[in-house]
Amino acid sequence: MAQVKLQNIDKYYSGERIIKSLSFVINHGEFVALVGPSGCGKTTTLKVLAGLIKPEHGEILLDGVDITSIPAEKRDIVMVFQDHLLFPHLSVGENIAFGLKMLGIPRKVREDKVRVLLEMVQLPGIEKRYPAQLSGGQQQRVALARALALEPKVLLLDEPLSNLDPGLRDGMRELISRLHKELNMTTLFVTHDQDEAMLLADKIAVMLGGELVQYDTPFNLYNKPISREVANMFGICNYMQGFLYNGVFHVQGKKYFVPHLTIQGNVEAYIRAEHIDLVSSQRGCLLGVVRERKFICGHSMFKVDTESGDVTALVKNHLDVSPGSRVNLKIDWERVWFQSRGDGSEGLCDNSHIERSSKYKHHAGDGQAACG
């Protein structure tokens, strides 16, 4: 079992607070992604966990044991760096066995382990080669094998895919995912690519400006983002500010029926671009003029000027609408997420259609009741 717990971690760099009372828990065997824009403190968090940087405040617990003051070389945590950092003067075999050699494990055992690991990362028989003779993808795999050789309780990956070509990236992603399933190792990986995080992780921690904004499953991050920033990170989103009363959403003189909602008050609607469709009937629709059209893998993205401001819609590709035409936008209100405005202490508004993870069961109950 390996459970990692960060409690109120603070880190300062030349007087500036880089990490602001960061707390979260990674349970045994979980694959967690740390996502955020560059400079938000992701890599620093990883280095704090690895023991390479000492936080000013806070504690790190590994299986309930405080390891905050234990140096990196004595922690049961291994980190793989962004630019793989294979030792250029050592062969692939020596690189992979490096950690074991440092621990004084005999040569025979090391050699056997290297062979097994190279097979695991699908690069059998290259022990004798040197890092300079390998391609970028191979180097990254060897770096991964080198970290796995130590069989750490926790594996930390710093942007493992960012230096690879798109084609190699898919292969590497599958490899990481497969290895995680096989070894069931508690893993934290840092990325600035939200899609990558969504594809790989069990849970995603979103960091902004040194703070943990939301820590949840990919499902909840997409369907129930806590703020505009989070919503924007995972897909294209439109926002409408209005007033909810008796199952009607009032926005700029228009009314939309949302009978599944019981909450009242000032709210902001987070409308995903893919939950808007172009339709022929005008009933209950938003009217607008197409300003721009772009193709995005199998879909068309329309930017439409409407009476309620700019709206971005992501629709199926077979719709051939040229810029300048008038269109009717139908919003799938059942799938819109409402966030209360104002003091903000209210937290999240509720919408019933979304399946809840166990954490939100009580909310789900409310929603269903409203629906029925």
Added chain:
Amino acid sequence: MYNNKSKSNERSNRVILNSLPFKKIIVLLFFSMLMFPFIVLILWAFSKHWPAGAILPVEWGLRGWHYMLNPQNKMLGVIGVSFGLSLSVTLLAIIISIPAGKALGLHDFPLKNLVEILVLAPIIIPPITVGMGIHIAFIKYGLADTFLGVMLIHLVVVLPYGIRIFASVYKAMGRKWDEQSRALKAKGWQRFLYVSLPMLRPGLIASGILMFNVSFSQYFLTFLIGGGKIVTLPLVLFPYVNSGDRVVGSVISLVFIMVALVFMIVVEKAITDGRQQPQYYYL
């Protein structure tokens, strides 16, 4: 029209500049310019009689070499002292400048700029001023006229080169390798031995050869601090060149060059790892 012509002219010029024969000629020219004094030196070393006006020596002989090998002149001892002195100075300087270079290359500390300037000072300030001041102190502490004293004064002159080189090597290396090896559970000494040291190789070669040569060709400071008791090759060479015995002077010069050259080749061969492509060059 005119434009076209000038363009084609430019192109033909470039063709000439890039052409292989032209490059060869340039290389040969520089090579002969460098080798010419060396050839004159060899001719002098093996001549017996070379009157003014003659293109080549009239008579050949081995007088200089006999002088060199004659035990009475203690020349082999002088070579030994010279080599031993420069080698120990170089080794000591490397041991000092690796940690110093690491501190300057990787760490920030108060008054770092001042320390950097002070480290460079022995190169900037004429050695005579440094030497004079230190001489007085050395007399006081009984270090004047001793091997140890000469070694220390050579260290002062040589250290700036070493510290500079290792500072830039460490700067290029960064902390990442140290962090990576820490993450792979290497203890302090293991990190230095298995990771830092192999990566310092280019710096070791560059600084080793440079510092050896600076120390090996040091005349004034050896003379001042050694007080004539510590006799090195430059000290022996100078009077011969000065007094006009060109034959013996040339032989000593050749030996001087040979020792430095052999040291350079040995160091380069011993430290370079043939299996590994050098990632960057220093100096």
